[in-house]
Amino acid sequence: xxxxxxxxxxxxxxxxxxxxxxQVERVVPYLGPLARWAETLRRxxxxxxxxxxxEMDDGSIGHYEGFRVQHSLTRGPGKGGVRYHxxxxxxxxMALAAWMSIKNAAxxxxxxxxxxxxxxxxxxLSQKELEKLTRRYTSEIGIIIGPNQxxxxxxxxxxxxxxxxxMDTYSMNVGATATGVxxxxxxxxxxxxxxxxxxxxxxxxxGREAARRLxxxxxxxxxxxxxxxxxxxxxxxxxxxxxxxxxxxxxxSCTIHNAGGLDLAELMPHIRATGALAGFKGAETIGAxxxxxxxxxxxxxxxxxxxxxxxxAKKLKTKLVLEGANGPTHTAxxxxxxxxxxxxxxxxxxxxxxxxxxxxxxxQDFSSFFWTEDEINVRLDKIMVDALRKIWDTxxxxxxxxxxxxxxxxxxxxxxxxxxxxxxx
Numbered sequence: 001x002x003x004x005x006x007x008x009x010x011x012x013x014x015x016x017x018x019x020x021x022x023q024v025e026r027v028v029p030y031l032g033p034l035a036r037w038a039e040t041l042r043r044x045x046x047x048x049x050x051x052x053x054x055e056m057d058d059g060s061i062g063h064y065e066g067f068r069v070q071h072s073l074t075r076g077p078g079k080g081g082v083r084y085h086x087x088x089x090x091x092x093x094m095a096l097a098a099w100m101s102i103k104n105a106a107x108x109x110x111x112x113x114x115x116x117x118x119x120x121x122x123x124x125l126s127q128k129e130l131e132k133l134t135r136r137y138t139s140e141i142g143i144i145i146g147p148n149q150x151x152x153x154x155x156x157x158x159x160x161x162x163x164x165x166x167m168d169t170y171s172m173n174v175g176a177t178a179t180g181v182x183x184x185x186x187x188x189x190x191x192x193x194x195x196x197x198x199x200x201x202x203x204x205x206x207g208r209e210a211a212r213r214l215x216x217x218x219x220x221x222x223x224x225x226x227x228x229x230x231x232x233x234x235x236x237x238x239x240x241x242x243x244x245x246x247x248x249x250x251x252x253s254c255t256i257h258n259a260g261g262l263d264l265a266e267l268m269p270h271i272r273a274t275g276a277l278a279g280f281k282g283a284e285t286i287g288a289x290x291x292x293x294x295x296x297x298x299x300x301x302x303x304x305x306x307x308x309x310x311x312x313a314k315k316l317k318t319k320l321v322l323e324g325a326n327g328p329t330h331t332a333x334x335x336x337x338x339x340x341x342x343x344x345x346x347x348x349x350x351x352x353x354x355x356x357x358x359x360x361x362x363x364q365d366f367s368s369f370f371w372t373e374d375e376i377n378v379r380l381d382k383i384m385v386d387a388l389r390k391i392w393d394t395x396x397x398x399x400x401x402x403x404x405x406x407x408x409x410x411x412x413x414x415x416x417x418x419x420x421x422x423x424x425x
């Protein structure tokens with residue numbers, strides 16, 4: 001068999017791509033005759049690296065490296081976000097694209113997986129420089145994106161404004177307004193109601209179902225949230241509304257703790273005003289590593305990948321981990337959590353609410369008919385609950401973790417489509 005390691009990436013077990021390859025390896029025994037196609041899962045269909053030159057405000061020319069990876073297009077157009085972060089690498093984007101393939105198949109969306117990114121610290125750019133960067137990047141990857149080819153969306157450090165610039169740039173280049181080329185857009189440019197909080201809502205819905213299975217009452221449950229951006233804060237608000245206590249929160253600025261529960265009515269305005277948790281008066285500030293030592297019922301890692309390593313997995317005092325972020329748990333740490341009886345609802349189902357509502361947005365753009373937020377939330381909840389139920393049945397049948405079960409369901413769908421389509425030419 002051909003090597004599963006690509007010549008331009010040498011992954012380590014803890015790296016995002018290495019983690020993904022190990023996850024695929026674990027699912028192969030459950031694929032039956034479709035296992036002959038498993039190598040397809042280990043190789044992105046297309047990886048694009050682009051130079052993104054822009055004129056800076058001071059007249060100098062800045063160069064940034066951009067990526068767009070299409071992992072699989074077997075089940076439909078590529079779908080996945082674009083992140084702006086100083087640590088973005090090709091390997092990371094490959095892994096994120098592959099997880100999007102799994103995620104989209106797991107919830108039954110007619111998409112393949114894709115992801116993009118630019119290695120940049122957007123906080124160091126002016127608004128004008130950010131717009132130039134976005135428009136040039138969009139033009140560079142314009143050869144492979146489109147409403148029927150590959151549909152970007154917001155991710156780390158990108159938002160509705162950046163999606164509006166991407167949509168406008170693509171539209172100018174093709175000579176027609178193409179609202180369906182991106183999702184996560186402003187509402188008046190074809191965006192969908194419910195999209196902003198959709199990922200956090202999916203974390204809550206899957207968490208609610210998992211808590212029910214564990215006989216864990218949400219009322220009074222102690223919840224700790226790492227990453228208090230769009231996903232983490234939305235999930236925290238929904239758990240708070242269900243009667244849970246948000247006892248700790250962590251972001252880039254600090255870690256805060258209040259055993260009685262953070263007052264979100266005061267915390268959310270503070271974050272909107274300052275952009276960070278730091279300086280919030282209603283909690284004590286603790287060390288970053290202490291976050292993983294707290295006694296909780298639910299932990300939600302909703303920051304970046306690779307946060308729960310072996311050391312943290314050994315000391316985590318919780319019952320349930322809800323992966324709001326992509327790839328937050330190392331494979332070896334996953335095994336330790338399973339041995340310790342800590343249930344993990346994996347990213348590829350837990351945070352699929354965002355891409356599900358992105359799908360709703362894309363469908364609405366094609367039909368030019370838009371749904372109410374209540375309709376969006378009802379459809380989202382049903383898709384998430386139905387998908388999780390099938391995954392849980394698979395986990396029970398094979399006596400495997402929810403992560404391996406999610407991969408089993410998703411990979412079977414991807415590879416069945418691959419087999420039915422065949423190879424051309």
